[in-house]
Amino acid sequence: xxxxxxxxxxxxxxxxxxxxxxxxxxxxxxxxxxxxxxxxxxxxxxxxxxxxxxxxxxxxxxxxxxxxxxxxxxxxxxxxxxxxxxxxxxxxxxxxxxxxxxxxxxxxxxxxxxxxxxxxxxxxxxxxxxxxxxxxxxxxxxxxxxxxxxxxxxxxxxxxxxxxxxxxxxxxxxxxxxxxxxxxxxxxxxxxxxxxxxxxxxxxxxxxxxxxxxxxxxxxxxxxxxxxxxxxxxxxxxxxxxxxxxxxxxxxxxxxxxxxxxxxxxxxxxxxxxxxxxxxxxxxxxxxxxxxxxxxxx
Numbered sequence: 001x002x003x004x005x006x007x008x009x010x011x012x013x014x015x016x017x018x019x020x021x022x023x024x025x026x027x028x029x030x031x032x033x034x035x036x037x038x039x040x041x042x043x044x045x046x047x048x049x050x051x052x053x054x055x056x057x058x059x060x061x062x063x064x065x066x067x068x069x070x071x072x073x074x075x076x077x078x079x080x081x082x083x084x085x086x087x088x089x090x091x092x093x094x095x096x097x098x099x100x101x102x103x104x105x106x107x108x109x110x111x112x113x114x115x116x117x118x119x120x121x122x123x124x125x126x127x128x129x130x131x132x133x134x135x136x137x138x139x140x141x142x143x144x145x146x147x148x149x150x151x152x153x154x155x156x157x158x159x160x161x162x163x164x165x166x167x168x169x170x171x172x173x174x175x176x177x178x179x180x181x182x183x184x185x186x187x188x189x190x191x192x193x194x195x196x197x198x199x200x201x202x203x204x205x206x207x208x209x210x211x212x213x214x215x216x217x218x219x220x221x222x223x224x225x226x227x228x229x230x231x232x233x234x235x236x237x238x239x240x241x242x243x244x245x246x247x248x249x250x251x252x253x254x255x256x257x258x259x260x261x262x263x264x265x266x267x268x269x270x271x272x273x274x275x276x277x278x279x280x281x282x283x284x285x286x287x288x289x290x291x292x293x294x295x296x297x298x
Contacts, residue, residue, distance in 0.1 A: 001031075003040040013047045023048050062243045064294050065137050074107075077292040078137075082106050084288075085239065086129040088253045089232045092260075095122045102126055121160045128156050129232065136240035143203050144216075144237065146195060152233050153226050162228060174227040181265055185224035194223045213241045214274055218267045248289065248296050250281035 006024070010017040024032045024039045028048040032041045061077070068078035087102040096119060097105075104112040105126050111118065132152050139148065154171030157163050163170045173191040177184075186194045202208075202216050217238050224230045235252065242249035252260045256277050263274025289296050 002043045009041045124159045140243040173225050191225045
């Protein structure tokens, strides 16, 4: 193998001899060795990356969520989203777990039991919902698809008592007719067709406004494709689409639950009810972003 001197390598790499010599001394150049006071550098050696190379900080909420998820950061915005979205979305659907119990499950993977008995399904669905949030963060930039909807349902309901019922059809569309808010929904035999039409129309555009995301949510809930879990899947999708379109997301909490239901019920005649409810929830989420110093469009 041919070896070059510090001065020769400095010329090849277009840098100072002092910098090359320091790389050698710090062991940054593989195969380099010193004879007396002279460094011998393999002519095929690769130029080391600068140690002070600027690291790009996450600039959007989605980038921050992905970074904190990957690094298992505790107490950050990812941590906050997991607990708040899971607790409130499950609570809307009747879960009896407290906010503290939800947080405890996420942080310790154990259950804090006090004096009251806990519903096993509530515990399982809470743990499953955490996994669903990870899925929507990982795939936030992907187009919506039937596969994603079904996968979220499968994850959410796996291991529950419903999953042991043949007619429940976990991870697939409903087999039995159901209602939402006392209103009829799409019959089982046309659900697949309705969902495919909805997705096809929505996916004609790459970018969507908040109004378009809410319209999709309303239509999804009107179809009500699964036997149960439609509300939670629908709210997860809204969160995902806000992340994708760089819109501040929102979490419907208990104080907004009835306004949220009214907004869905009257969407066709007065969109302002649901829009104003979601904007109120968005204002609360902005306070989270301000606290954790996550930039967003104001």
